[in-house]
Amino acid sequence: MSKETIMFRFVPTMRCNFRCEYCFVDNKVKQNGKTMFDVHTVDEWVEAMKQYDDYNVELYFWGGEPFCIDETYAFLRECVKMDHIISGFRIDTNVFFADKIAELCPSSKIKLNCSYHMQYHSLEQEFEKVKKLKELDMVGMVNFVASKYNLEHLKEDYGMTVKDLIDKFAEIGVFVNIAGDFAYANNRKYEKYEEYRNYILQFISPEEWDWLRNKYSDERLCSAGQKMFTVEYDGTFTSCISDRKYGNFFEGTLQPDKECGYCEKNCPSLVAYPFRCDNEFPTVNSLLAYVERNQKYRNERKEAYFEFEF
DSSP, X not given: OOOOEEXXXXXXXXXXXXXXXXXXXXXXXXXXXXXTTTTSOHHHHHHHHGGGTTSEEEEEEOSSOGGGSHXXXXXHHHHTTSTTBOSSEEEEEOSTTHHHHHHHOOOTTEEEEEEOOTTTOOHHHHHHHHHHHHTTTOEEEEEEEEOXXXXXXXXXXXXXXXXXXHHHHHTTTOOEEEEEOHHHHTOTTSTTHHHHHHHHTTTSOHHHHHHHTTOOOSOEEEOHHXXXXXXXXXXXXXXXXXXXXXXXTTTTEEOOOSSOEEXXXXXXXXXXXXXXXXXXXOSTTHHHHHHHHHHHHHHHOOSOOOOOOO
């Protein structure tokens, strides 16, 4: 009998070693924010995880920077040894700690969403960090935001276009996602909105653009209460679809919804919208599936590449 696959979403901490001006996290939180290990030790988290071997469990870590605290490495090192923790799970990172990741928790089960922050890494620094992790089969993709700062510095500092950046990382088999800057991509009043949208649509499909902009906002059925759970710091299971508590991680009690539920919340997130029942995106390994379908979209495009200037 096959086991159900579920996702456990963790936020190890909202602390971060970067201070990006466009980030939504307050700098005080980045400096001294709480962690999931403040109350429960790494060993307690590890032992609790072993209770869920009746499921195939896909992990998802985000923050903050998950790797800016030592306990994350120790927890991951034990998790990847467990047979019920499936391969291909996503962790969002700024790759500053690439050497430490490679040393302390190398595993091809992990697929990193590597954000490229040009304020903190030169192109060669970013490339070498990603290359090291790619050699361990740990890279899902590189994420590059097409912000005014990034596009201008890419051109001025390196004489490169976004297409050049994509081609550079393609040499080591890494997909570079070109993300729209929310300040422009989500602002229809922006005077060059259509031009900017068409620029981004060279790299992601129109369908993906719409999902990321929450175009499909009507009430719909969703499987999040059956398959996707956030693990709070006290172990409480929650899900984005409702306010109810689904059990407790440390107590080994998980009570998913028996049926899909109706939801009208916004979910313009690659992690979230595959769980909706009004699309056919896979809920398992959603990052890798996103890369596959948008690489296919790029390969099939025939139009000539064009640049964008703010």
